[in-house]
Amino acid sequence: MAQELSWDLIGERIRLSRISAGLSQGAMADRVGLERSMVSKLERGKRHVDAVELTRIARVLDYPLSHFLSSPPTVVSKRTPASDVGEEELDRSDYRTKALLSDWLRDVRQLVDEGVLQTRPLLRFPDSAKNADEARDAALWLRDELGRGTEPLDSLAEECERAGQFVAVVPLPQGADGASLVDGDVAVAVVNEHMEPGRRRSTAAHELGHLVLGDEFSSDVGGGVHASRQDREEVVNAFAAEFLLPRVKARQAVVRRNQEEVRHNLIRLSATYRVSWSLTVRQAMSEGNGRTGFWQEMTDRVPTMAEFRDVLGWKPQPDLSSIRVPPAYASAVMRALDDELITTTRAVEMMRGQVTPDEFDEE
Template sequence: MSDRAEWADVGERVRECRIAADMSQEQLAAALNLDRTMIAKIERGIRRVDALELSKLSAVLDVPLAYFLSPPPLIVSRRTEMVDDGETEAARQSYSLEVALTAWLNDVRQLIESGTLTAPAIERYEGPVQDVSDARRAAWWVRTQVGLDNEPIDSLMRVCERLGQLIAVVDVPGEGASLIEDELAVAVVSKRGNPGRRRATAAHELGHLIIGDEYSTDMGVHVSRDGREAIVDAFAAELLLPTRAVTAVGGGALHREDLVVLAARYRTSWTLTIRQAVEAGAIDKATARGMRQRTPTRAELMEAVGWAPQPDLEHVRVPPSYAHAVVEAYKKALITAPRAVELMRGQLVAADLPVRDEAELQP
């Protein structure tokens, strides 16, 4: 790659991060004490950026410095539709997710290189997946792999980790994104959505891993992009709430109270619960339309099962093996306390870290 092309890449990443931060060129220039024309030239790749300026850009835009310098990974899935107009909210969300995903990939790699984390082996469904029926069979295969049968998923993060995907919950707008690089599968899910939506997004990203993306399976050849997303969505729905679990309730047509119990037990959104009930033949489409207008209240969910469902993917932000690796790296003085807190993405604060035995660390 030529020097000019490299600076063009840096400039494009600066532009993406500025848009993700919802800043104008004038605002970014003011924060850096530069003229707006300098920002325009940087983004067009016709002005180089020195190390100090890159450091300031990293701080102002709140992205890792390495994001500007590393080649962008291939994003397998991004749960915000990109559009031609880069100034839209959809574009900002997409850029924010890409930054968060790249940072997550780099953090996972740092722990792997430190020797405290081993990347989980990726497992993929070997059967053909070209339609929603195939996708539902793939979801059932995942459930059998982790020994769930018809039971609710307690921790979707653990399921994803078991199948080879490390998920982080991040505080950025959007829904989620995932990638696979050198047999390392990572994904991010935005914490800003409601609990049911977060779980659906995480299951969707796992679907891209298990089923495969457009570059690695026949699904990419025979199905449009919208068709692929519909297939992966079917996988996610069946993984979270199997139609077999729906049909096991009552053995016939279900009432709204039955669906409230299912939504509470399986911690799924009301929309997904109704969708699976229709798929299972437990309610018809006309009934479903009426039910969608009556979303259960928190009190109804508590009454249905006797307890308030603990939101998944909220307080736990990183996978168990990753959290263990962070603590081990800190105990071995491979990372500082602030870095350990940063790596944990809000799951703990400095006071939560164990006390290091400095004597044991002496050479």
């Protein structure tokens, strides 16, 4: 659990948050309505900040107030894509990602502590998973534990919740796909809302993989372990792909069929399992016979909307598109509101954009 901070540490949180927002002391002072010298003293812990000032600072820097009053827990996993983002911007991205993940944990914890949200046992693979094949075994084990067999997963947020991990879709900064952590009996993850829905789904499955596989690599670990971390990420990726679309289903789509039949069947799989075309092809390719040109052409021929309609007559609503928080959590927020444990404003905040104030009927 996060602990309350001293004035020195509150000042340091303000400083780091200002830097992550790309503001100088003078720029922040102008926006908050303080002298620059006052901001300098605040950041060095030489001057206490009152509630009104801290609220203005939080608003200007776009962080929740709680971010400045408690220390963050250790982040277990932080997934970042390959990009041209510079190291300084990645550092800012890292700081904000951890802050948003910590804020999500605090909200989940609040509902648990209020007794309106029940945690589930964290599902951990009982064996080790040191390579891709063992990771796929872990994914199939989890599907069996959840009673899903090899069928499509309707709501990944709900499946993660049933496995013990609460996933939220939040506006992470550039350079971050998602992140997750475990705090005692609570596991949480965040996924970047700026990504297209298929990638959100893959990232959520990836963060679930860190939980299920018992991953111990932290994004804070220093140099010397990069190769090991990369190897581990590839293992977790294998888990995520198998969890979303079991290879046995992809295998059935390609056996003894010509190219157009394979394509037709893979389009159906991609739509019904709600995964990206590239993931679908990779799952089928892993069971292929080395026809490199065949699979390259298959990868390059990304289906159009018309092809989805032709194959299915419809295209499923992308998962994690309009949904921002998992179902049990959303119900817990409403119970807390009904029991007057939180205000409407707080409920809207905790729902992370899934509802708006005018959707609540107030008397």
